[in-house]
Amino acid sequence: MRSNDGFVTQRAADPLLIAVAGLLEQPLTALCDDAVTDLLRDIEQAARMLTTMGHRLIVEASDRSLPDRAGEKSLKAFLMHTLRLASADAGSRVNAARSLGTWHDLNGDPVESQLPYTAAAQSAGAVSADHARAIASVMKRVPGSMSNPEYEAAEEILAEFARTGSPDDIPKIGEAILAHLDPDGRLTDDKDRQRMRGINIGHQRADGMSPIHGDITPALRALLDATLAKLARPGMNNPDDPESPSGEYEFINHDTLAAAAGRDIRSAAQRTHDAFTALLQPDTSLDELGSHRGLPVATILTMNITDVERAAGVATTATGGTVPMSEALKLAERALPFLVIFDHQGVPLHFDRTKRLATPAQRMALVAALRGCTRPGCDAPASLCATHHVTDWIKGGPTDIDNETLACDRCHALIHDGPGGWKTVALGHDSKYPGRTAWIAPPHIDPTGTPQVNHRHHPGELLANALARLRARNEHERRQHREWLRTLERPDTDAA
Structure with a gap:
């Protein structure tokens, strides 16, 4: 680019454009399969990092009032005409920048992003724009504000999940978090639900079909x-x-x-x-x-004894849903109760068996403890899962509760010793989640082979862990602040 004084200057994006142009000229046929997979990952990471750069540029354009200078009525219109974007795309980019960008107050000081954990993950290339949009959509429904520890913890959980999960699954994680944050129906109570209930069957059409909704x-x-x-x-x-x-x-x-x-x-x-x-x-x-x-075809409810005693909170079902405790207790009045006792880690007590198939008692314990498929990221409820031997039966794995877990049919089929196969292991007592089943992804998904557990069916433990980290961080910052104040109160010995 030639400047006013006649000298040629390099634009900020020139190295990027040159690198991309060189990459486009490279033949791909010479790459091995692993190299193609690595290149796919690298390109995706770079594209996600560039999305963050786009947020910074949108903030900069706003700070410099570029839309006004260009005669545009809004940032969205500026992007539409400058970058030749569709209206929806331009609006989406502005909204993303408002949630993930670092803006400034009237004094020019930076203001923390509305979604700081998501912004950091996207800046590292770990999450996509679709991840970020899904997280922002969930966070709009989370009670509280950015200064609320539970609000911050919810965003941290979603951002952490997004690093390894699909954007399609984030709304489901969000629903579980919302149910945990609002167990007593502060957002909607029993009266609201009874008022909203209803099933409408429309008029029969000429083709004989009838619409239904409710x-x-x-x-x-x-x-x-x-x-x-x-x-x-x-x-x-x-x-x-x-x-x-x-x-x-x-x-x-x-x-x-x-x-x-x-x-x-x-x-x-x-x-x-x-x-x-x-x-x-x-x-x-x-x-x-x-x-x-x-198990019998019947509604299976799992309740926490503390919630039962205070008639608050929610019961979970084997099909992945939640029922407010007030309604769950009414359902339980005419139900056949089963008592399942867990250890302090939430692992059911032993049911030693020598048969290959799990007993109904063992399966009931797994339903209550695990609630669904244990493969990381899977949201299949217990009703859609089979009992899986962590160490396979044919390899000497016993049919004990220690060696059993839940896996849906689709995930169960992923476990094999061939290329692309997943593996399952039981975590030891020195682990963060002792007794839980961890899955090891194939190399093309996780080259490190790190065992991972599924938190999809246990939003409470995710929230508790996130809150603990936030409290520890805040306490550390308070200690540092107190120490700083003490240094101000000490006499300056050097000066004396």
Whole structure:
């Protein structure tokens, strides 16, 4: 670029543009498979880091009033016309910069980002713009403000998960955090839920179809989920498959169901529809629904004794939902209770068995303790999981509660000794999570092979850990501040 005095000066982005141009000219056929995977990772990391640079430039453009100088009415319009962006894209970038950028007050002093942990992760290239948007969407619903430790802890949890998880999973993590932060219904209480409940079935159209929509209470959801987990399972009650299992549910052959599931091309919504059709048939008896993955088809509620005593908080279900304690206690009035006792680490006590298949008591203990699939990032509830031997049965692994965990069908299939296979290990007593099942990802996902546990079904422990770190950091800062004040009060011996 030629300056006013005639000299050629280098633009700030010239080294970047030259490097990218050189990279585009490189042939890829000479790269081995691992090199292609590494290059994909590196390019993605660089693109994410450049997104942070984009936030800085948007802040700088605002501080310099560049939109006003260009005759534009807003930052969004400035970006649309300067970079030839679509309206939605320009608006999204401005919103992201407001949440993740470092802005300045009237005195020119920097103001901390609204989402500092997410901003730091994106600056390091660990999270994408989609991650950041999902986190910002969740944080809008978190009660409190940026000065609230629980608010800060929630953002830290989401940002930490985003470093290894998918943006699609962040809303689910957010829902779990919100349920934990609002266990007593401060955001919506029982009266609100009863007011909002309702199912509307619209008029039948000329084609015979009828629309349906509405809102159901947590209690109804818990009751329905337990039944649909079996009746809407792939392969079940398929009207397009004459060999699809139905009817005498107690005596369904496993191989027959597996074969039917392989032929099942229905969507989840279609399976749910067909499950309701089967449930409401005149010859269907709830007593004949049999079992699902070794347990009776029934709503399974797990409650904390402290929450029961104070009639507050929430109970968790085997299908991944939550039920306010007031409704859970009503459901439990006519239920058959099971008592499962855990040690101080939350691990169920031993059930020594020599058979390969887990007993109903063992599975009940796993449901209560683990709540869902243990592979990091997976949100499949316990109702969709099989019992998995951490050390495989054929390799001498016993059917003891110490060697059992939950894994959904999709994740279970990922465990093998071949290329791309996952491995599972039980963490020892010197670990941060003793007794828990950790998964080791294949090298193309995690080259370090670090065992990781799944926190998706335990938002409380994530929140507690984050709050502990924040309290420790704040206490350290207070100690430093007190020490600094003491130094001001001491006489200056050197000067004396």
